[in-house]
Amino acid sequence: MSETMTIDRSGRPGGLRQLPELLGILTVAQLKARYRRSFLGFLWSLIMPLFQIVVIGFVFQGLLQHRIPNYTLVFLTALLPWIFFSDAVLTSCPVYLKFRDVVKKIYFPRWALPLSVVFAAAVHFGLSMVILFAIFVVVPVRFTAAFWPLIPLTLMLTTMLAGLSLLFSVLHTYYQDVEYALTAIVRMLLFVTPVMYPTDQIPEAYQYWFLFNPLAAICEGFRSILPGYELPRPEHLVCAAVISVLCLGVGMVVFRRMSPQLPEVL
């Protein structure tokens, strides 16, 4: 028997203009829900990086005797985009399981869920950048005045994360060990990305290839607001941009193929 199927849903809710609102409300809900039951609330997202800085700063500066001037700032500028990355990737995994009841019952643009996770992480990131700039004002450190590269770098990172969140959120719904695997991978990535150390600390022979890691190029790019650091070479940035767009493309394709079955899998 041939499997014919015609579906005509002329009146699906939510015009195009409703979508940004849906995204906004979902993002705010994620942000609120995350800290609702904690005393320090949003402050945690600032305490965590500071805590990391103290510990790692002590290890690198104190124990290993690395002499990197202004290590705290060098570390912090790269740590913030890194936290954005790991936060968005890891919290987007279980998002469909969390909103299981809704996904099973209501038709709505399902991609809005992982994207709202990325946006919530982006809000955190934005706020922590504000803190970073506040530190710049207080700490008497000369910094390069050109901040504009931060905008394309942030866009690249967000694009990459949008794709990855689409990809991992559906994959995780099918195979629930995606989150475990990612936790391990993200932790590993932290060491091959110049977050705790700047690229100029690694042997020169490797430096060039090292920055083809898109995250490395982005993290180093963030450092370019510090004196003595420059934007990675154009080819590194192009590579990061291409991989970001590629992530988005792969994410969208996989999402398209796998998301119609979500309500049945959940």
Place this chain on the structure above:
Amino acid sequence: MAESAPVVDIEEMWKRYRRHHDRPARLKDAFLQRVLGRVHQVEETWAVQDFTMRAQPGEVVGLIGPNGCGKTTVLSIVAGVLEPTRGSVRVEGRVCPMLQAGAGFHRDLTGLENIYLSGAILGMRRASIQHKLDDIVQWAGAERWVDTPVRTYSSGMLMRLGFSVAAHMEPDILIVDEILATGDEAFRAKVRRRLRQEARQGRIVLFVSHYMEEVRMLCDRVLWMAEGRVVREGPAEELVEDYTAEGRSLEEQQGGGTR
């Protein structure tokens, strides 16, 4: 109210579920299956078979039948959550499923925040949620507790608020799937009045319940389903009577069925 009348027109619709007996829930299993060439068993079940239904604007259509007979699947397809395997489905108008108590709510957010959240998921604009906020709260009788987190609500409170949000969406097609079970009699009567009123305004209401008394009071027409098929169709009064008579024994035969 939409300019054009809502349509729910389903013809010879079939829905197949693949029940994966050992669907790889972990990557390891998926990998092993591929490497060892082990085929995992897929059991196919036709949850809905040859289903035809046409609902007129202003009609309250009931679906009755034992657990696992495909009622919820039909409603999910109308809602656009599931795709049919075969057949034609024409749904015109905004569909609004009324959810089981608290589904679509985030437990750590307050009732008020959840009104926005579930309103937006149901396709409402922010401005119109804001506009109807007082009505929604009042209709649910939730004035005293909208500002507390939803996790502290009783199931009855959750249901009231959930229903109220959905009822204020002004959808063209309402789907009510066994959600009133936790409501007290006064609230259920209120909901029935509301649903009748919605129907009178030209909307379509699809109603599933195991309370035959309620089906009798509310529905114009009833489809009686068993094992994925429509076994009878007709006026509520008549079918409810026969179903109740047969129901007890049928229920026992089918006992333990899922979904």
